[in-house]
Amino acid sequence: MALATETPDTGFRLSMLIYDTRFRAITIQVIVLILFLLFLGWLVDNTIQNLAAKDKDINFSFLWNRAGYDIDQQLIPWNNDMTHGRAAIIGLLNTLVVAFFGCIFATIIGVVVGVLRLSKNWLVSRLMTVYVEAFRNVPLLLWIILVYVVFSEIRPAPKDFRITDEMAAAGTAPAAHMNLWDSVAITNRGSNIPAPLLDRPLGGFEVFDVPINFSVLATLAVIIASILANRAFLRRVRAVQEDTGIRPTTWWKSLLILFVPVSLLLWALGLHLEYPVLKGFNFQGGIAVAHSFTALLIALSLYTGAFIAEVVRAGILAISRGQTEAAFALGMRPNRTMSLIILPQALRVIIPPLISQFLNLTKNTSLGIAVSYLDLRGTLGGITLNQTGRELECMLLMMLIYLTISLIISSIMNYFNASVKLKER
Amino acid sequence: MSDTDSQTVFVRHQMLDPQLAPVTERGAVKWMRENLFSGTFNTILTLLGIGAVYYLVSASLPWLLNGVWNANSLSECRQIIADNGGTTGACWALIKARWHQFLFGFYPQDSYWRPVLAFGLLFVALAPVLYWNDRKGAIMVAVSGVLTVLAMIGLSSPGTVDLFTIVLMAALFALAWVMPKKLVLVTLVYPFVAFFLLWGGPIAGPISVLLGLAAAAWLVMALQPRIGSILATILAVVAVALLFLGPYPLTSLLSSALQTVTGWGLPAVNSDQFGGFLLAFVIGITSISFSLPIGVILALGRQSDMFLVKTLSVGFIEFIRGVPLITLLFTASLLLQYFLPPQTNFDLILRVIILATLFSAAYLAEVIRGGLAALPRGQYEASDALGLNYWQAQRLIIMPQALKISIPGIVSTFIGLFKDTTLVSFVGLLDPLRGVTTIVRADINWKGIYWEPYIFVGVIFFVICFGMSRYSMYLERKLKTDHR
Numbered sequence: 001m002a003l004a005t006e007t008p009d010t011g012f013r014l015s016m017l018i019y020d021t022r023f024r025a026i027t028i029q030v031i032v033l034i035l036f037l038l039f040l041g042w043l044v045d046n047t048i049q050n051l052a053a054k055d056k057d058i059n060f061s062f063l064w065n066r067a068g069y070d071i072d073q074q075l076i077p078w079n080n081d082m083t084h085g086r087a088a089i090i091g092l093l094n095t096l097v098v099a100f101f102g103c104i105f106a107t108i109i110g111v112v113v114g115v116l117r118l119s120k121n122w123l124v125s126r127l128m129t130v131y132v133e134a135f136r137n138v139p140l141l142l143w144i145i146l147v148y149v150v151f152s153e154i155r156p157a158p159k160d161f162r163i164t165d166e167m168a169a170a171g172t173a174p175a176a177h178m179n180l181w182d183s184v185a186i187t188n189r190g191s192n193i194p195a196p197l198l199d200r201p202l203g204g205f206e207v208f209d210v211p212i213n214f215s216v217l218a219t220l221a222v223i224i225a226s227i228l229a230n231r232a233f234l235r236r237v238r239a240v241q242e243d244t245g246i247r248p249t250t251w252w253k254s255l256l257i258l259f260v261p262v263s264l265l266l267w268a269l270g271l272h273l274e275y276p277v278l279k280g281f282n283f284q285g286g287i288a289v290a291h292s293f294t295a296l297l298i299a300l301s302l303y304t305g306a307f308i309a310e311v312v313r314a315g316i317l318a319i320s321r322g323q324t325e326a327a328f329a330l331g332m333r334p335n336r337t338m339s340l341i342i343l344p345q346a347l348r349v350i351i352p353p354l355i356s357q358f359l360n361l362t363k364n365t366s367l368g369i370a371v372s373y374l375d376l377r378g379t380l381g382g383i384t385l386n387q388t389g390r391e392l393e394c395m396l397l398m399m400l401i402y403l404t405i406s407l408i409i410s411s412i413m414n415y416f417n418a419s420v421k422l423k424e425r
Numbered sequence: 426m427s428d429t430d431s432q433t434v435f436v437r438h439q440m441l442d443p444q445l446a447p448v449t450e451r452g453a454v455k456w457m458r459e460n461l462f463s464g465t466f467n468t469i470l471t472l473l474g475i476g477a478v479y480y481l482v483s484a485s486l487p488w489l490l491n492g493v494w495n496a497n498s499l500s501e502c503r504q505i506i507a508d509n510g511g512t513t514g515a516c517w518a519l520i521k522a523r524w525h526q527f528l529f530g531f532y533p534q535d536s537y538w539r540p541v542l543a544f545g546l547l548f549v550a551l552a553p554v555l556y557w558n559d560r561k562g563a564i565m566v567a568v569s570g571v572l573t574v575l576a577m578i579g580l581s582s583p584g585t586v587d588l589f590t591i592v593l594m595a596a597l598f599a600l601a602w603v604m605p606k607k608l609v610l611v612t613l614v615y616p617f618v619a620f621f622l623l624w625g626g627p628i629a630g631p632i633s634v635l636l637g638l639a640a641a642a643w644l645v646m647a648l649q650p651r652i653g654s655i656l657a658t659i660l661a662v663v664a665v666a667l668l669f670l671g672p673y674p675l676t677s678l679l680s681s682a683l684q685t686v687t688g689w690g691l692p693a694v695n696s697d698q699f700g701g702f703l704l705a706f707v708i709g710i711t712s713i714s715f716s717l718p719i720g721v722i723l724a725l726g727r728q729s730d731m732f733l734v735k736t737l738s739v740g741f742i743e744f745i746r747g748v749p750l751i752t753l754l755f756t757a758s759l760l761l762q763y764f765l766p767p768q769t770n771f772d773l774i775l776r777v778i779i780l781a782t783l784f785s786a787a788y789l790a791e792v793i794r795g796g797l798a799a800l801p802r803g804q805y806e807a808s809d810a811l812g813l814n815y816w817q818a819q820r821l822i823i824m825p826q827a828l829k830i831s832i833p834g835i836v837s838t839f840i841g842l843f844k845d846t847t848l849v850s851f852v853g854l855l856d857p858l859r860g861v862t863t864i865v866r867a868d869i870n871w872k873g874i875y876w877e878p879y880i881f882v883g884v885i886f887f888v889i890c891f892g893m894s895r896y897s898m899y900l901e902r903k904l905k906t907d908h909r
Contacts, residue, residue, distance in 0.1 A: 018656075029733040036737060043764050050763045121467050122460035123474040137890035138883045139844040142858055146883075149875045363749040369851060370859060377751060391759045399748045399756075406747035 047392070060397070062388045063088070069383050071374045072290055076210045084384045086209075091379030092401060098296055098375065099362040105301035106361060107354070110308025117313050128309070135306035141367055143303055148295035148371040155188045158282045178276075185276045185283045191294055192276030192286040199270025215269055222262050230257045292373035296365065304361045308354060315350035316342070348420050355413040359406055366402075376401060488513045488876075494521055498870035519874055520881050523865050527881065530700015530855045536625075536692065538582035540703050542590060543622040545573030547710065549597050550615035553608040555896075562608060563601035570594030623699075623707065627690035629683035636679060637668040696774045700855030702885060707774065709843040712781040716842070717835070719782065720789025721828075725819065727790060728797055738790070745787035750845050753780045758852035777849050785842040792838055796831030797823065829904050836897035840890045857882050 017027045051057060063085035071078050075093045078086065117128040135143070156176035163174050178185045185192045202214035233253065241247040276286035319342050327337040366377045374382070376398060385394040448454055461471045491514030496502040502516035520527070529537060548569035552562035573594060577587050601608045617631040645661040652660075699707065726738030745753070757776040800823065808818035828835070850859035862878045865871060 025731050029731050032731075032737065033733055046766050047763045049767055053767055116470075119467075119470070120460065120463065121470050121474070123478075124470045127474050127477065133891060134887065137840070137844075137887045137894070139847045139858060139886055141847045141850075142879055142883050142886070145859065145862075146875070146879045149879075153873065153875055366749040366751045367848070369751065377749075381752065381755065385759075392763055395752065395756060395760055399752050402749060402752060403744065403747040407743070410743075410747075 051392075056390075056392075058393060059390075060393055062384075062390055062393070065388070067384065067387075069387070071379065073293060073374065082209075084380075084388065087384060088376065088380040088397070088401075091374060091376040094373070094379075095362070095365050095368075095375040095377075096405075098293065098300070098365045098368065098373070099358075101297055102300040102304065102361050102365070103358045105297070106304035106308055106357070109301060109305030110354075110357075111312055113305060113309035114312025114316070117309060118316060132306045132309050135303050136310070140299060140303045140364055141370055143299035144295055144367055144370055147299050148291055151186070151291045151295060152188050155186050158185075158187045158189065158278060161185065161187070161278050161283075183273070183275055185278075185286075187283065189282060190291055191289045192283040193289060194273040194275050195285070195287045197272055197274045199272065201269065219262065219265060222265050226258050226261050230254055233257060290373075292368060292371040295371050296368045296373050300361055300364060304357055304364075307357050307360075311350055311353045311357060314353075315346040318349045319345050351420070352413055352417055355409060355416070359409050362405060362409065363402065487511065488515050491515065492517045494518055497522070499872065499874050516874060516877055519865065519871050519877050523861075523871075524881075526861050526865065527701045527857055527878075529703050530861065531698045532700070532703060533692070533694060533698065536694065537580045538577050538586050538590075539622045539625070539691065539694075541573060541576050541580065541582075542586075543619045544706065545569050545576075545590075545594070546611075546615060546618060546622075549594075549601075549608070550612040552601060553605065553612055558605050560602065560605065562605055563598060566594070566598045566601040566608075570598060621691070624694055624696075625691035626693040627680075629680045629690070633677075633680035633683055634669075638665070641665045641668060696772045699774060701857045701861050704774070704849070704854060705843070705846040705857055708778055708781055708846045708849060711778050712785055712842055713839050715778075715782045716784075716786040716789055719786035720793055721824070723786060723790035724793035724797060727794055742787045742790050745784055746791065750781075750784055750848055751851055753784055754848060754852050756780065773852065773854065777852065777854065781842065781845070784845075785838055788838045788841070789835060792831045792834035793827060795834060796827035796829075799830050800826055832897055832901055832904070836893055836900075840893050843890060843893075844886065857885075 017023050064083050066081055067084045067087045068080050069087070070080055071087065071090055071094075073094055074090050075097060076090060078090055113128045113131060117125050117132065119125050119128075160176040161174055161178065167174060176187075183194050198215055202218060204211055204213040204215075206212065234250065237248055237250050274285050276283040278284075323341055323345065324337060327341040332340070365373075365375055368375045369377055369382065372378070380394055380401075381398040385391060388394070445451065446455075449458060462468045491506050491509065491511035493502045493505050493514055494517050496505060496516065496518035499516055499519075502514070502518055506512075506514035525534065525537070529540060532540065549566050552565045552569075556562040556565065570590075571594075574587065574590055577590055597608075597611065600611075614635065617635045621628060621631045641661050641664045644664055645657045648660060649657040723738050723742060726734045727742065729735050729738070754777060757780040758773065761776055762770070804822055804826065805818070808822040813821065847856045847858040850856040855861055855864075858879075862882065865878055866874060
């Protein structure tokens with residue numbers, strides 16, 4: 001008796017490349033690879049042809065040529081005899097410094113506004129809603145330009161701060177005065193803020209024309225040591241609490257550990273503030289801050305702050321009411337509930353979008369071009385590019401640097417995400 | 426009966442009327458007590474809030490109330506304000522004098538009806554998308570038609586154009602009311618109509634492109650039952666490539682043939698004449714509509730099991746998301762000339778649109794990936810169990826749910842893109858914010874003015890972006906199917 005066993009045809013037919021799901025994936029990938037390589041080859045071929053037509057090559061040696069332009073804000077020493085490469089580094093540092101302070105201010109604003117928006121206070125929550133909606137729905141560029149224009153058009157000229165002899169005789173005040181107890185001078189040209197100076201600095205040395213300051217290093221070392229000491233102290237306190245059930249008073253001891261050593265060090269070094277004074281046609285002394293920096297910082301902080309406020313609000317709202325009720329049922333007080341139950345869970349929701357807001361802020365610093373802030377895009381992608389005519393190299397290098405910054409930030413985010421992820425199943 | 430009689434027990438037989446709540450527990454007092462002064466901290470906050478509101482109002486109200494609408498220069502404005510006895514005042518006369526530049530840039534003044542008509546038709550084209558098979562779409566068409574006609578009369582466009590618009594809009598409204606589904610044809614044709622209206626030129630060009638695409642689509646539809654969808658798609662791609670890019674592009678032959686037959690067209694407008702909100706809308710809307718499908722494909726690619734597809738998608742998405750939009754725009758204006766074949770030189774607006782589309786597609790891909798990841802695993806397994814293939818599962822089960830979840834993210838990406846259209850000023854286009862405002866502020870008559878133009882531009886941006894976010898909230902509520 002013959003069983004009608006019809007085994008499937010095991011032979012390979014060409015149509016199986018499309019219709020058999022086992023092979024289809026490979027077919028598609030091969031096609032995609034071929035198309036991608038073709039596209040890449042096309043781009044490279046075009047680039048080579050175009051470069052040849054323009055009599056250019058790809059060459060990064062211009063980075064070691066003399067730059068010859070001035071940069072008004074520099075964190076490491078700069079004069080126009082230095083190289084394009086150093087200009088790019090100064091630009092990068094300018095980008096990072098605005099991003100750093102922007103992230104700090106935006107977080108403070110965002111957390112305060114986000115919490116206040118959830119407040120039961122009708123007036124305050126409405127005001128915060130107005131702030132958030134106004135800043136979220138209007139382009140960032142508008143805020144940057146507006147702040148810049150307002151600063152440089154509303155603020156008086158330096159000569160308005162002057163007290164002439166006739167004024168002193170008549171007892172009249174000058175047309176303008178300095179802010180914050182005569183410590184900050186904001187004119188239409190820029191701002192001068194007090195500079196911290198040391199009477200007895202520890203000296204330093206230079207690496208690649210970058211001064212390394214021992215006083216700053218010593219201060220940082222003391223701060224880090226105090227923080228470590230404080231952590232050790234808190235560990236001991238915790239051990240005591242777990243042994244005896246009684247937690248010793250910590251707050252003033254912590255404050256002592258954290259602040260006394262660094263204050264002593266700064267006092268020993270002779271820290272004092274140098275205030276700006278009107279000399280000649282402009283203010284001298286203190287740290288001169290260009291309006292482009294101020295405008296960029298204010299606009300970025302307020303704009304990103306509005307977004308962070310929404311992130312914080314969503315994070316707090318995401319924790320279900322049951323968590324609070326359960327904590328109350330366990331007999332916890334509201335502030336302990338907040339710090340032990342709500343915040344740890346809310347942070348898990350808040351941190352990833354918060355970091356992506358930081359990422360956005362960092363990328364948005366490139367809008368400093370609108371107020372001629374010389375950041376990475378202004379130096380490497382702006383003046384250097386125009387002077388040397390090396391669009392391809394400058395743009396590629398600039399994109400690479402931005403990409404590296406972004407990838408570093410997002411890998412931090414991924415690491416954090418993985419470490420706080422709920423471990424289930 | 427005496428008072429001392431302890432046997433007598435007082436029993437009330439009538440209910441007392443309920444007393445009013447204490448004055449602190451009702452009405453405005455209660456509301457204020459609970460919402461404004463419920464504790465020391467809250468009281469302080471409220472006082473601070475009142476202070477802030479007072480400061481803002483006292484600083485801006487006189488300025489707004491003293492606004493001057495009729496003047497020829499800033500100094501004249503200030504003179505009028507001083508004559509009226511005011512110290513501060515807004516000079517809205519600038520807006521009155523220059524509003525057309527803020528809206529249209531340097532678009533020819535006698536052709537303003539063209540962008541207006543294109544803008545009005547945009548809402549007709551959007552109606553079937555926003556309100557599928559719903560009479561609300563017809564209402565939207567009607568409102569848009571009426572507003573378009575009014576705007577045209579306000580802009581004093583030629584009478585024949587007004588008449589044509591009235592007839593066209595009435596016909597579209599009738600179509601939308603009687604056959605709401607058929608309105609989607611208008612949506613399909615709209616890009617070509619809008620292109621023709623905005624850039625002008627001979628009508629033969631857009632028509633032949635439309636015919637070419639229609640022919641390719643018809644080819645696919647006709648062949649699909651016979652040779653399967655995969656081969657049909659490949660064939661369609663080849664057909665389109667032949668029609669448009671081949672050695673003898675059929676469409677250009679068709680176009681020249683049509684040109685000799687009809688020869689009719691609108692006066693051509695160059696891209697460098699575009700500016701203001703017209704430019705923002707052209708770039709924003711085109712990029713938004715093209716970035717959504719690309720974003721979906723990228724998201725699917727990133728979720729794919731195929732290693733190569735996944736790697737390429739991830740690489741593309743992370744690259745675009747890692748660099749600022751400005752660098753991409755500079756790529757469009759500086760580097761594209763290196764990457765494209767020699768002697769290719771196409772429109773800057775088009776280049777910017779392409780880069781903006783890719784930019785927002787990468788962000789959309791991440792948003793949609795979030796939606797895909799949020800779907801329970803069971804949905805994928807259920808669609809597999811039903812025997813659906815990959816595309817059927819995506820189309821019928823996965824995407825509708827994933828897109829619904831990601832609506833807030835999608836719309837906020839759109840809002841971000843629309844706001845980012847202002848950045849095109851850095852590559853030399855006349856955006857409303859920096860491009861036009863700089864020109865206006867450079868005018869000797871208006872030198873030194875700053876609040877008014879920025880407020881004007883900011884308010885328009887606010888209205889549009891806020892409207893979009895409100896629509897997304899409406900959509901979320903409408904599509905909500907869970908019963909919580």
